[in-house]
Amino acid sequence: MKTLVTLVGPTGVGKTEVALTLARQLGSPIINADSRQMFADLRIGTAAPTATQLAEVQHYFVGTLGIRDYYSAARFETEVLKLTEQLFRTHDTLLLSGGSMMYVDAVCNGIDDIPTVTDETRALLRQRWQTEGIERLKAELRLLDPDYYAIVDLKNPKRIVHALEIYYQSGRPYSTFRTATRKQRPFRILKLGLQRERAELFERINRRVDQMLADGLLEEVRAMLPYRDENALNTVGYKEMFQVLDGTWTLDFATERMKKNTRVYAKKQMTWFRRDNEIHWFHPDDTEAMMRLIAPSDTKTSHFVLPST
RNA sequence: GGUGCCUUGGAUGAGUGGCUUAGUCAACGGUCUGCAAAACCGUCUACAGCAGUUCGAAUCUGCUAGGCACCU
Numbered sequence: 001m002k003t004l005v006t007l008v009g010p011t012g013v014g015k016t017e018v019a020l021t022l023a024r025q026l027g028s029p030i031i032n033a034d035s036r037q038m039f040a041d042l043r044i045g046t047a048a049p050t051a052t053q054l055a056e057v058q059h060y061f062v063g064t065l066g067i068r069d070y071y072s073a074a075r076f077e078t079e080v081l082k083l084t085e086q087l088f089r090t091h092d093t094l095l096l097s098g099g100s101m102m103y104v105d106a107v108c109n110g111i112d113d114i115p116t117v118t119d120e121t122r123a124l125l126r127q128r129w130q131t132e133g134i135e136r137l138k139a140e141l142r143l144l145d146p147d148y149y150a151i152v153d154l155k156n157p158k159r160i161v162h163a164l165e166i167y168y169q170s171g172r173p174y175s176t177f178r179t180a181t182r183k184q185r186p187f188r189i190l191k192l193g194l195q196r197e198r199a200e201l202f203e204r205i206n207r208r209v210d211q212m213l214a215d216g217l218l219e220e221v222r223a224m225l226p227y228r229d230e231n232a233l234n235t236v237g238y239k240e241m242f243q244v245l246d247g248t249w250t251l252d253f254a255t256e257r258m259k260k261n262t263r264v265y266a267k268k269q270m271t272w273f274r275r276d277n278e279i280h281w282f283h284p285d286d287t288e289a290m291m292r293l294i295a296p297s298d299t300k301t302s303h304f305v306l307p308s309t
Numbered sequence: 310g311g312u313g314c315c316u317u318g319g320a321u322g323a324g325u326g327g328c329u330u331a332g333u334c335a336a337c338g339g340u341c342u343g344c345a346a347a348a349c350c351g352u353c354u355a356c357a358g359c360a361g362u363u364c365g366a367a368u369c370u371g372c373u374a375g376g377c378a379c380c381u
Contacts, residue, residue: 011346046346072343102345111342122344153340156349166343178342231344238346245322260335265346271339 002088002187005294007097007193008104008273010266012205014284015050016055019097021287026093029058036235038065044212044220045237067227075110077106101272105244110183117165125165137164147172192290202263209259236261
């Protein structure tokens with residue numbers, strides 16, 4: 001039975017280290033599920049695996065995107081599925097590790113087949129949102145897709161706009177694409193979650209932010225200035241440091257904000273993962289317990305085999 | 310010792326007799342099916358203490374405590 005081991009947890013909990021340990025023992029490559037570590041130019045601020053770590057274990061989806069590339073959870077789903085199909089020919093166990101909640105869910109549960117929105121449609125709707133206001137778009141959605149209008153979070157402009165994008169892209173209401181069904185995968189999925197006490201996690205986050213700055217985060221951000229409006233840079237760490245480069249925030253203030261926003265992000269991740277009752281939770285130090293769950297039989301069985309007489 | 314000003318929820322900060330839950334930040338909780346490290350939502354009802362005035366006080370009066378300023 002082929003198994004995809006999925007390692008999740010909040011930012012800063014220690015996923016990278018644990019993933020390496022497990023990968024070594026399983027002889028598996030690491031499939032990265034962190035939406036920001038995929039960008040080649042965002043290494044320091046996303047705490048991407050180091051060159052040494054990358055050299056030691058084969059990684060996929062780390063540093064594969066240019067800063068202006070479009071990407072999505074749906075695309076991740078299809079690419080990972082294609083990759084696993086290939087890798088499972090030579091591996092029984094594969095490791096998927098990362099904290100991007102939606103990316104992980106896309107791989108585990110699937111995403112409905114919704115048409116990709118073109119740049120033109122996206123730009124058009126964004127412009128209408130700005131010039132006509134969200135109320136107009138809401139009224140329009142109510143007429144075009146009453147079913148979705150009834151359930152959508154009307155306070156969230158992104159959801160309204162997206163539903164309209166789909167409508168204009170395809171000529172069909174967004175709600176007709178939503179099946180709410182879970183896709184079956186041709187392999188077993190074992191979900192492991194990493195957890196620490198909150199105070200300890202926050203302490204690690206604070207220290208890691210300081211380390212990023214010492215490692216040259218500001219220079220990395222400076223190189224991204226020409227692309228600051230790209231979605232990939234709407235990211236904790238980069239947002240704050242742009243303010244420093246603009247001269248509107250002091251470095252100290254920005255650093256505090258970055259720490260705070262990272263903590264908030266970690267909490268959001270925990271909120272998301274908490275409701276997934278398929279996750280088995282572990283302390284990051286307890287990789288032995290994780291291995292026992294992943295490969296329970298390996299060494300144990302021999303003890304129970306009675307010598308034949 | 311005397312005089313004047315001040316004291317609001319974790320922080321900041323409006324409010325000078327009832328209409329009110331100020332607001333902001335933090336903290337905590339939650340939503341989530343194509344940009345998700347995104348976007349959005351909810352919770353946290355305080356007025357330094359005591360005694361009065363009043364139908365009714367954070368808002369008026371007195372005393373007590375603490376803080377700040379000035380004076381002998």
